[in-house]
Amino acid sequence: MSTMTAPVDNGVNVGALLEAREALTAMPEAAQFSWRATCEWVKGTHSRSTVERFFGLGQEQSHRTTYQYDTDHPEIFASEDNGATPVELVLAGLAGCLSAGIAAVAQNREIQLRSVKATLEGAMDIQGILGIDPDVRNGFSGIKVKYEIDADATPDEIRAIVAQSQKRSAVYDVITNPTNVTVEVN
């Protein structure tokens, strides 16, 4: 059989990532990043968050442009529904993080991806946030992520990519492990 095999390209510059890893191993202080967001209340349950600047590699950095995210509650909560609920943004963050990881791991393992689709579901008993039952937590009782992946790989190779992506995912870690949160008022 003689077929032309195109080089694997998932749009991830793995070479640059590996170089960065090597450079940061030698210079761990440059690996200290700080991610930021600002948020301004608009009205009711509607707020607008903005991300632009962050710190890393020893200096101030900024995104190519400013990004804004509107959050609100749906109309069944008597809100105007001007955007995603904040918990939906958490799901979007998890999906974005895992999918980016999948692309990077696949590229590093020289596996061509054709499509990667995730469906996320976060179960929540809102008796918690409404203060109806103190034994019910506010947050998700569990999150289910389902991936459908079309790639040049065996089912176990695909499963291994998805597993490795979870192992190296920041948002997965943020959600599965406790984090100290300090909120101050100026």
Place this chain on the structure above:
Amino acid sequence: MRISTVILGAGHAGLAMSRCLTERSIDHVVLERGEVANTWRTERWDSLRLLTPNWQSRLPGYRYQGDDPDGYRTMPETIEFLERYADLISAPVQTRTTVTSVRPAHDGYEVVTNRGTWRCQTVVIATGACNIPNVPAIAGAVPSRIDMLTPMNYRNPAQLADGGVLVVGASASGTQIAEELQRSGRPVTLAVGEHIRVPRVYRGRDIKWWMDKTGVLDEGYEEVDSIVRARNVPSLQLVGSDDRRNLDLNTLSGLGVELVGRLAGIQGDRAQFSGSLPNQCAMSDLKMNRLLDRIDEWATDNGLDGEVDPPHRFEPTRVETSPPLGVDLSRIRTILWATGYRPDYSWLDLDVLDRKGRIRHDGGVVESPGVYLLGLPFLRRRKSSLIDGAGADARDLSGHLAAYLDRAASGPLLARTA
């Protein structure tokens, strides 16, 4: 006292090096803080047996001669095995000698002990990888009414008060001790992070036999993708027993052990666990199956399929749909930290440690000329931490050491401070 080489530690690694130096007629002494095989005598629990079968503990000029090659040595048998080796090779061991400092001297090194100081050109550090239990900082938040142990001071279940036990860590030590404690009637909760699942026996042969034959154990430190990662791989979930049973998470949950995620924090009277247990188990199952695939391929390529049992796969690890994310510590009486070990280099007064306290070395050749390291995980090859791996590493490094002494003898030594 002047000598060419001082070997620190009379365990399997130090003894293997002694034998290699004797073959090369290099004068040396082996300094040992206790007796030969000291760690095996003083820092192991009663029921522990080697994870490797008897035939596999091959040392330079020495191998198993008994009638149970597939059995697993008990601790007394392991001690006796190493004592006999020390006798057989006439190792110049000086016991009851505690090293308090190894420091540079103008023509080599000075090894200061409680029984005098040695001057030498070369030093071999064979003090082991498991000197200090790696207990995480959150142990400091554990309420004082809870007893805490490590595999180093754990001996047997009778040592523990009755009541629940939280075992943190699911590698060889954690799974073995969890099984023993659960069987003793103490309900065990096992906090599971990254772990390596393998069957004891596959297709009728010991997993260690397969790993040896297929060359997995001989993979070199320059061949693997990430040596940092390879050196941090946890120990295999294995136990040496007469019934050659598997010791995986399914075995343990079948006995009633409660499986939870990695211990993530302690808040007041509550231990919190990571929600990552399903992925940790999925990764481990996938990794085990990759090893079994490799074994099957090798068996076919080498015409073994007719000789051994047919290929098969094991039941995936059973994980509850929603494993507990916390336990109330009021039902825990003892916490056993099976969270690994690290070496102790507090006596090493050489500028060779990295920022994480590990010795900087290239396959056991330490940056400081004339200093060598032995017996650490994946030092030169995957089997470096096994008794069976000490021989190959000692041969390689004794060759380097001999060449170094030759160069030193044939010309003025370059300044070591370069």
